[in-house]
Amino acid sequence: MQRIGVFVCHCGTNIAATVDVSKVAEAAKHEPGVVYAVDYTYMCSENGQNLIAQAIKDYGLTAIVVCSCSPRMHEATFRAVAEKAGINPFMVEIANIREQCSWVHKDMEEGTPKAITLMKTAVAKVNLDSPLQEGESTVTKRALVIGGGIAGIQTALDIADAGYKVDIVEKLPSIGGRMSQLDKTFPTLDCSSCILTPRMTEVNQNPNIRIFTYSEVTDVSGFVGNFTVQITKHSRSVRAEDCTGCGICTSKCPSRKTPNEFNRGLDTRPAIYIPFAQAIPNVPVIDKEHCIHFKTGKCGICSKVCPSHAVDYELKDEIIEEKYGAIVVATGFDMIDLHKFGELGYGVSKDVVSSIELERLMNAAGPTSGHLERMSDHKQPKEMVFIQCVGSRCAPDDRRGKTYCSKICCMYTAKQAILIKDHYPDTNIHVFYIDVRTPGKNFDEFYRRAVEQYGVDYIKGNVGKVTPLPNGKLHVHGVDLLDQKDVEIDADMVVLAGAIEPNPDIRKLATMLTLSIDNNNFLNEAHAKLRPVEAATAGVFMSGVVQGPKDIPETVAQAGAAAIKVVGLLAKDKLKTNPCIAEPDELYCNGCSVCANVCPYGAITYVDKEIRDHGLRETRRIASVNSALCKGCGACSVACPSGAMNLKGFTNRQIMAEVDTVCQ
Amino acid sequence: MPVIEKTASPEAMLEKENLAYLGEADAKKESTFTPKIVAFCCNWCSYAGADLAGNNRADYPADIKIIRVPCSGRVNPLFIMRAFEKGADGVIICGCHPGDCHYTTGNYYTRRRMALLISMLDYLGVDKGRVRVEWVSASEGARFASIMNEFADTIKNLGRNVRLEDIRCRN
Numbered sequence: 001m002q003r004i005g006v007f008v009c010h011c012g013t014n015i016a017a018t019v020d021v022s023k024v025a026e027a028a029k030h031e032p033g034v035v036y037a038v039d040y041t042y043m044c045s046e047n048g049q050n051l052i053a054q055a056i057k058d059y060g061l062t063a064i065v066v067c068s069c070s071p072r073m074h075e076a077t078f079r080a081v082a083e084k085a086g087i088n089p090f091m092v093e094i095a096n097i098r099e100q101c102s103w104v105h106k107d108m109e110e111g112t113p114k115a116i117t118l119m120k121t122a123v124a125k126v127n128l129d130s131p132l133q134e135g136e137s138t139v140t141k142r143a144l145v146i147g148g149g150i151a152g153i154q155t156a157l158d159i160a161d162a163g164y165k166v167d168i169v170e171k172l173p174s175i176g177g178r179m180s181q182l183d184k185t186f187p188t189l190d191c192s193s194c195i196l197t198p199r200m201t202e203v204n205q206n207p208n209i210r211i212f213t214y215s216e217v218t219d220v221s222g223f224v225g226n227f228t229v230q231i232t233k234h235s236r237s238v239r240a241e242d243c244t245g246c247g248i249c250t251s252k253c254p255s256r257k258t259p260n261e262f263n264r265g266l267d268t269r270p271a272i273y274i275p276f277a278q279a280i281p282n283v284p285v286i287d288k289e290h291c292i293h294f295k296t297g298k299c300g301i302c303s304k305v306c307p308s309h310a311v312d313y314e315l316k317d318e319i320i321e322e323k324y325g326a327i328v329v330a331t332g333f334d335m336i337d338l339h340k341f342g343e344l345g346y347g348v349s350k351d352v353v354s355s356i357e358l359e360r361l362m363n364a365a366g367p368t369s370g371h372l373e374r375m376s377d378h379k380q381p382k383e384m385v386f387i388q389c390v391g392s393r394c395a396p397d398d399r400r401g402k403t404y405c406s407k408i409c410c411m412y413t414a415k416q417a418i419l420i421k422d423h424y425p426d427t428n429i430h431v432f433y434i435d436v437r438t439p440g441k442n443f444d445e446f447y448r449r450a451v452e453q454y455g456v457d458y459i460k461g462n463v464g465k466v467t468p469l470p471n472g473k474l475h476v477h478g479v480d481l482l483d484q485k486d487v488e489i490d491a492d493m494v495v496l497a498g499a500i501e502p503n504p505d506i507r508k509l510a511t512m513l514t515l516s517i518d519n520n521n522f523l524n525e526a527h528a529k530l531r532p533v534e535a536a537t538a539g540v541f542m543s544g545v546v547q548g549p550k551d552i553p554e555t556v557a558q559a560g561a562a563a564i565k566v567v568g569l570l571a572k573d574k575l576k577t578n579p580c581i582a583e584p585d586e587l588y589c590n591g592c593s594v595c596a597n598v599c600p601y602g603a604i605t606y607v608d609k610e611i612r613d614h615g616l617r618e619t620r621r622i623a624s625v626n627s628a629l630c631k632g633c634g635a636c637s638v639a640c641p642s643g644a645m646n647l648k649g650f651t652n653r654q655i656m657a658e659v660d661t662v663c664q
Numbered sequence: 665m666p667v668i669e670k671t672a673s674p675e676a677m678l679e680k681e682n683l684a685y686l687g688e689a690d691a692k693k694e695s696t697f698t699p700k701i702v703a704f705c706c707n708w709c710s711y712a713g714a715d716l717a718g719n720n721r722a723d724y725p726a727d728i729k730i731i732r733v734p735c736s737g738r739v740n741p742l743f744i745m746r747a748f749e750k751g752a753d754g755v756i757i758c759g760c761h762p763g764d765c766h767y768t769t770g771n772y773y774t775r776r777r778m779a780l781l782i783s784m785l786d787y788l789g790v791d792k793g794r795v796r797v798e799w800v801s802a803s804e805g806a807r808f809a810s811i812m813n814e815f816a817d818t819i820k821n822l823g824r825n826v827r828l829e830d831i832r833c834r835n
Contacts, residue, residue, distance in 0.1 A: 070715045071732070096730070099718030104809070114726040121729065191807055263824050515767045524764070528803070535707070536766055580734065600768040633767035635740030638777070656746055662702050663750035664727040 002091075002127050005036040005061040006119060007052055007067035009043035011098055016112035019100040024067060028114045031123045035059050044074050049081045056085040063091040063129055065122045067115065069098040087370040088131035090579060090649060095122035117662060124657040132579035132648055133380060135627050139225040139327040139575060141165065143566045146217055146509065147330035150196060151544025151555045153203050153634070158563030160208035165571045166324065168203065169231055170213045171505070177332055180357060181262065183363040183469040185552060187446035193365070199229055199280045204280045214285060218319070218604050220327070220512040221602070223629060224539030225575045229326045235315040237286035238272075242310035245282035249302035250274060251312060260367070264357045265376065266523035267367035271312075273301045277365060286311075315507020325468055326539050326566040327513065331506050333545040336391045340400040342386060344496055350375040352466060352494045355409065358416055372420060374493055377472060380424060381492035382529050385476045386413050387463050389435040391499035402499045402520055407549035409497035414450040416495070421454040430457045430489055432478050440551070459487060464495050477528045502546050504514035514600070515538050523547050533562040541565050581630035581647030582637060585611055588644030591621030595636035595645050603629035604636060610652040699753035699819040701728045702745070703812070706736045708766035709801045710758030716805030717812075724812035727819075728756075735759070736797075737770030744795060748828035754794045754819035758808070761799040771799070790827050793818050802807040 006028035010016035021039040031295060036059045042048050043066055055061060060330035064087075066078045070338040071094040077090035089244045097115040143159050148170030155168040168175065180200075182192035185191040203209050204574055212231055219230035238249075253270035260269040262276050272293040274284045292299035293313060303311040335356050338346040347351035353361070353375045363449040364370035373380055394401030410433070417429045436458065438444040450456045454590040463478035473490040480487050510517045515535045523542045526534040533541050543562040544555045569575075584595075587608065607624045623645065634647040646652055705711040710731050717724070733739055736759025738739045757778060759771040778797045786792050796815055800808045 070711075070718070072712060072715060096715075096732075099715040100730050103718035104723055105722055112730065121731070179757050311703075355818065516764045516766075536749040542812055598769075599774060600770075631767060633735040633770045634733070635767065635773050636734065638738060638740045638773070647734070647738060650738060652740065653737075655731065655733065655740075655743055658731045659702060659743055659747045659752075660750055661699050662731065663747055663752045 002033045002063045002129075003035045003061050004031075004033045004123060004126055005052070005055050005064045006031070006034055006038075007043050007048075007055075007061060007064060007066045007068075008037070008039040008097075008119070009048070009066065010039060010041045011069060011102075012041065015068070015098050015102040015115075018108055019097055019115040020104055020108050021115075022114040022649060024115050024119055025095070025110055028065075028119055028123065032224045033063075033127050034123060036061065043068050044077055049077070052078070052081050054202050055087040056082065056087060062087060063092050065095060065119065065126050067095040067097045067119050067122070070094075070100070073637065081478070086321075091126065091129050093122040093126040093129065095119045097330055115481045116549045117664075121658045121661040124661040125654045128651065128654045128657055129649075134579045135577035137225050137577050137628050138572045139222075139570060139572055140227075140323045140325050142167070142322070143328065143370060143569050143570060144169065144217075144227070144229055144322070144324040145328045147332055147503075147546070148172075148175030148211065148213065149330060149332045149544065150179045150199070150552060151330035151332060151445070151546075151559045152177070152557050153199050154559035155330060155543050155563045156203055156209050157199065157206065157567070158560050159566050159570075160206045160565040162563070163208070164269050164567060165208050165210075167210045167212060167324070169215050169217055170211065170217055173214045173236070173283075173285040174275045175203065175211060175213060176276070176279070178334070178356075179265075179552060180276060181359060181361045181363075181368075182277070184415060184419060186411045187440075189415070189419070193278060194651050200278065200280045207525040211281070213281060217509065217512065222323075223601075223631075224537075225569070225572075227327055227539065228627070229322055229324055229327070231320050231322065233318040233320065235285060235317050237283050237288070237291075237311065237313055237315050239310045239312055239315065239528065240281060240283045242308045243283045244308055244310075245274070245284075246307065247274065247284070248305050248307065249426055251282055252301050252305045254301060255290055255292050258287060263360045264354070266357060266360055269654070284315075290471070292357065302406065313355045326541065328541045328543055328562050328566060329506070329509065329513070329515070329546055330343045330542070330544045330562075331503040331509065331533070331546050333500045333549075336402070336501050338390060338496055338498045341390055341496065343465050344390065344463065345468060345474060345494060346496055349466075349468040349474060349494075351381075351468075351492065352496065355412060355495055355497045358495050362416070364417060372424065379492070380426055383473075383489065383491045383493040384420065384427055384429050384493045384495065385466075385474075386417065386429065386431040386490055386495045386497065387462070387501075388413060388431065388497045390496040392497075393434060402501060404499075404520060404549065405437065406497075406500045408500070408551050410447070411440070411443055411551065413495075413497050414438075414447045414456075417450050417456040418446075418454055421450075421456065428457070430459055430491075431554070432459050432463050434460070434462070453491065461487065500545065500549055506546060513537060515540060515570055533558055533565055539569065556616065568570070577628060580632040581627055582625045582632065582634070582645055582647050584625065584640075585644045585646065586611055586620075586622050588642045589620075589622040590642055590644075591623065592641065594639050595623055598635045598639045599630075600633070600635070601629045601631055603631075671808070693760065697820060697824060698752060699816065699824075701750050701754045701816060701819055702747045702758065703728050704733050704736065704739045704755070704757045705730050705731045705800075706738075706759045706770070707732055707734050707767070709760035709764065709799075710736070710808065712802035713758070713800040713804045713808040716830075717804065717809040718805075720805045722806055722809035724809045725816040727816055728812050735767050735770035736774040737765075737767065739777075740822050741777055742744065744781060745828070748790075748794075748825055749830045751825070751829045753825045754796075754815060756796045756798060756811075756815050758798050758800045758811075761801055764801065788827070790825075791822050793822055794825065
């Protein structure tokens with residue numbers, strides 16, 4: 001029999017106003033096993049904690065029940081008190097009489113009886129509690145960053161700076177991400193590559209960082225501190241260790257009609273290519289789908305011209321397995337497919353471009369060497385229309401777009417307008433917007449500069465249709481909501497600020513890492529406000545747009561936050577593991593494998609064990625739970641047909657005792 | 665035994681039989697019927713949602729008592745049968761939204777198990793409305809309260825559970 005102490009908290013008047021706390025304490029004295037019951041103003045205060053510790057000593061308590069706020073709030077506090085006073089921390093139960101009683105019921109008539117029932121339920125459960133020991137697990141002192149954009153680069157740099165090893169896995173042939181495609185950045189008009197490239201070089205040269213480009217994470221197992229990750233390194237068909245990056249192969253390649261992904265398909269590239277001039281690593285990759293050698297077995301020019309004989313068509317994909325203590329997901333975003341918006345002319349006319357295509361058109365390293373021109377006739381546009389919120393802030397039933405605000409479009413449109421006006425002052429720019437959103441340091445000033453100093457024509461309203469005209473112009477038919485009139489503009493070029501969405505690969509990755517994602521494929525944080533870079537899965541963190549739309553400085557700040565969380569984890573030598581895990585009763589288990597089939601963590605294996613059962617001695621196949629892998633969900637304990645599997649801390653008997661008490 | 669009208673459904677016949685068995689004292693209690701409702705809430709979503717309902721001071725009846733489980737997949741259908749046997753009038757199981765389970769797949773098991781349980785209750789002649797499965801996330805405090813209010817109303821309308829209760833368990 002336990003010797004139980006019951007401690008009822010007033011929480012000032014939070015509980016005491018609608019629950020007669022002294023009645024609850026009085027009722028507790030008549031419960032089985034209870035030897036001491038008391039109420040106090042603030043149990044979580046130092047005095048309250050001392051009161052509990054003293055009672056444990058004075059009355060030789062073996063278990064305690066605290067009737068207070070939610071266990072999510074102070075369970076850890078009271079467990080620490082119990083442990084300090086010499087009893088097992090898992091001999092503590094909390095009756096939640098604040099959030100789930102006093103705060104949701106009007107008066108004492110309603111609150112007090114419920115609080116008493118909740119107290120009795122906790123006593124019934126604690127009577128069946130048994131001491132549990134937390135396990136320990138080691139921490140692999142190496143982190144994995146998935147995604148090599150600015151979010152991943154910054155996270156990796158910050159972790160490496162703290163002295164830990166980091167690996168970056170990037171799906172594309174080069175790191176750099178979306179930021180490497182941008183021309184200038186708002187609101188300072190810094191050149192994007194000029195600030196990104198040094199970071200990329202830093203990552204490449206840091207002895208603590210390894211980069212796996214053209215690689216993908218294909219399997220993840222394990223748990224916080226001990227992840228085992230399978231990385232598939234796709235074959236470049238070029239030996240990186242021999243390649244000098246001279247680029248002769250790319251210039252001689254006869255297959256040159258593949259759309260250039262880096263320039264968003266505005267020009268073409270050879271089948272053997274380096275994505276962009278500052279690519280890291282500066283090693284070409286053969287696009288096997290378009291390479292003549294891979295298609296027909298002929299050609300082979302790149303191999304012949306390579307001065308260092310680095311081209312090797314026989315290279316195969318390589319699968320490596322590595323252990324990590326922590327994983328950061330930084331897979332970034334892309335613009336949604338704008339072909340769905342046919343009425344705006346995207347995909348119909350070459351002169352309707354997306355904002356990111358415009359970035360490439362304005363970039364000195366882009367397909368037009370930075371000269372702004374129409375893709376149809378290479379003339380410089382004089383009349384330009386920007387359309388905002390294409391696919392952003394859509395109605396929930398509009399399947400083509402997203403309900404959220406993509407956050408960055410207002411600012412980059414102002415930036416693009418200013419840059420165009422700077423280079424070509426005779427251009428007329430019209431911007432159709434729903435709202436202009438400019439929260440951020442120097443953002444509104446920047447937008448006002450576009451309007452006041454550069455004379456960009458902002459029109460509040462929507463565009464209904466963009467029609468290509470026979471004379472090559474684009475007829476834009478919109479509406480001005482402020483003046484309540486139709487607006488018709490014959491434009492030379494139309495730019496669509498499309499919504500951004502998380503990289504679609506995140507769904508696969510989320511399944512591998514057991515992460516939760518929202519309806520828009522953004523990752524969910526462990527807590528939206530207080531744990532914004534941690535995933536609910538311990539040891540997994542997030543940085544960048546994978547969590548929600550954000551601009552570059554926000555991404556960099558979040559990358560730093562994720563890095564410090566990783567460093568905090570890697571700095572530990574041992575981690576405590578949850579002791580509330582599944583446990584089979586060897587005498588009941590018949591080794592049927594049902595539990596292993598429902599376990600989401602692969603924590604259950606089967607062992608042959610000698611069992612003594614009623615004088616019989618025989619070897620049986622029975623379930624065995626890996627304490628490091630089991631997370632304690634309890635799915636197996638319900639699935640077990642013989643009732644052999646149980647969940648420590650939430651045993652069948654305990655839950656039944658709670659049910660019985662509630663129904664009394 | 666009162667005479668039973670020929671038109672009465674088997675369900676109604678049994679209710680009447682039971683009420684007769686429970687005696688007059690119980691019949692009087694029916695007028696001020698306060699149901700016993702057990703709510704199983706998963707630790708990660710629904711229990712947090714219930715806490716949020718508290719933070720928002722969203723009222724729901726005190727007849728509902730919450731039992732915390734790590735995952736809705738921990739709820740054995742036998743716990744629900746046990747509750748009915750012990751005199752519960754309704755049981756509600758709350759878990760994370762499908763796809764959001766902290767343990768990845770726990771609520772999918774809940775969904776299947778409870779679908780089976782509910783069809784079995786239906787077969788036994790117990791109103792299906794007495795068991796409900798709801799998905800409540802940690803951010804849906806208001807929704808938690810409104811679900812609980814609605815469920816309590818449903819149970820009040822259904823009246824006392826006389827079909828499954830083992831009256832030997834009654835105090």
